Amino acid sequence: MAMMSTKRLQKELAELNGVKGTPPAGISLLTADNLALWRLELQVLGESLYQGETFAVEFRFGARYPIESPAVVFVVDDKYKAPVHPEKKLPDGNDSFVKTAPLDPKKVRFVYDDDTV
Numbered sequence: 001m002a003m004m005s006t007k008r009l010q011k012e013l014a015e016l017n018g019v020k021g022t023p024p025a026g027i028s029l030l031t032a033d034n035l036a037l038w039r040l041e042l043q044v045l046g047e048s049l050y051q052g053e054t055f056a057v058e059f060r061f062g063a064r065y066p067i068e069s070p071a072v073v074f075v076v077d078d079k080y081k082a083p084v085h086p087e088k089k090l091p092d093g094n095d096s097f098v099k100t101a102p103l104d105p106k107k108v109r110f111v112y113d114d115d116t117v
Contacts, residue, residue, distance in 0.1 A: 013035070016038075026040055036061050040059070041055070050083055055075075060104065072105070073106040076098075
């Protein structure tokens with residue numbers, strides 16, 4: 001990783017760990033075995049459609065961070081689920097897409113079947 005990335009990520013990791021300052025409310029660090037990959041748990045606080053729910057997100061940082069944004073995805077496993085709006089249903093083919101989609105959401109290429117949208 002580049003020096004700028006390393007320095008910035010070490011600072012942010014220290015804040016999340018509570019070493020320097022207080023971590024943001026509702027956010028806890030699950031893993032950060034290296035500076036390139038972090039997992040965080042998010043507890044939804046305040047009035048929200050998802051109030052009281054807990055989600056996990058994974059951040060993948062590249063060598064050009066903070067100039068380039070990290071790839072961020074919701075963790076879906078036995079403990080965590082991705083948020084789904086209660087008035088919406090998952091699109092047809094969602095399960096197949098999730099199994100074959102790239103790990104970096106910035107590399108996803110969407111195909112639209114409806115020309116009127």
